[in-house]
Amino acid sequence: NAGVTQTPKFQVLKTGQSMTLQCAQDMNHEYMSWYRQDPGMGLRLIHYSVGAGITDQGEVPNGYNVSRSTTEDFPLRLLSAAPSQTSVYFCASSLTRMNTEAFFGQGTRLTVV
Amino acid sequence: GQQLNQSPQSMFIQEGEDVSMNCTSSSIFNTWLWYKQDPGEGPVLLIALYKAGELTSNGRLTAQFGITRKDSFLNISASIPSDVGIYFCAGLYFGNEKLTFGTGTRLTIIP
Secondary structure, three states: OOOEEEEOOEEEEOOOOOEEEEEEEOOOOOEEEEEEEOOOOOEEEEEEEEEOOEEEEOOOOOOEEEOOOOOOEOOEEEOOOOHHHOEEEEEEEEOOOOOOOOEEOOOEEEEEO | OOOEEEEOOEEEEEOOOOEEEEEEEOOOOOEEEEEEEOOOOOOEEEEEEOOOOOEEEEOOEEEEEOOOOOEEEEEEOOOOHHHOEEEEEEEEOOOOOOEEEOOOEEEEEEO
């Protein structure tokens, strides 16, 4: 049982490049979400999904897109990377939308130069 | 949006000491959660609280859901080296569907 798997673990991008951060869970969880973690700011919600085909914006959605075509996968797309998007990104999943016990992936450390 | 203030920001303690940290919110929550993050890892859930006034333990950890529903507390007794890490509180308001995290408390144990 792998839980929540994020790839890649590390990535360096040039300003303006696009890329997709992958997230997959094998627990049949309905609810999935993406957070970014910056020093001194805790975890901030980027986008979330309450089920396949349904996504919504979190606290800091600008510059990011998501889709949820299957229950298992919830990729995060950076459309045109900017240095302000340098951060550690975490994907999380939980059984239901009430999100009381979120399971987190190991994170993707992204640097935009 | 909702704000969670977590304090202290960092703690430097000796092994064996007890630790206390807290989290306060500008608005009420229905659920309070406490997570721990080890270096290079994602947060892991420690304790979940679902009712105002609730006191819940998980081994040496004890957390409380404040009566006002705007705060929560975490205590760690007799700290050990593996307690090192960042502790996050998080709150959930039903109907909001979004978990709000505090800014974290970094715990360091001085040899």
